[in-house]
Amino acid sequence: DTGVSQNPRHKITKRGQNVTFRCDPISEHNRLYWYRQTLGQGPEFLTYFQNEAQLEKSRLLSDRFSAERPKGSFSTLEIQRTEQGDSAMYLCASSPDGAGQGANGELFFGEGSRLTVL
């Protein structure tokens, strides 16, 4: 399967702990996105990478959140000092260059990493 891969699929942690999620995009895709989805809501944009450069961050991404894509391939999303409000599905998506510029705007999503903060 050459789709977007996310790990772990589910993480349960206690409040105050740090967690890290990993995303492996489709190999030829230069663009990588992180979204957050809470129950009964649509995905909300968190941040976007073009290769290794983080080009945009949402105001939702507080200073407890950090995302990296060190070699322009896989990405990690770390949440420090987790809070119960961080409980959500964290979705990673990738797309090739040119998507959105008159292309079909398709993002290819992984199955998500579900975070439960107790």
Next chain:
Amino acid sequence: QKEVEQDPGPLSVPEGAIVSLNCTYSNSAFQYFMWYRQYSRKGPELLMYTYSSGNKEDGRFTAQVDKSSKYISLFIRDSQPSDSATYLCATNYGGATNKLIFGTGTLLAVQP
């Protein structure tokens, strides 16, 4: 006010019914309009994409955009139990980022 509003549902229909799913958006700068389907515990997948006002058909699915009223619709004909999922409308400004703005999603259940 959210940038994209979507009828919350949930919606339950019998197999074979015609389903209508709707969204409205607030910003006339939005250029591209999409419908994503999300099965339980899965990531969203693109179902339909439109750019201009009008209709676009793909099999049993028809996407409709009315830019004058800022209204987006998805119609499903001859609905099947396998169509049971959450349907998310989405839009973006175009341009390089391709950052999508999603509606809240409508949960659809098609009863056999």
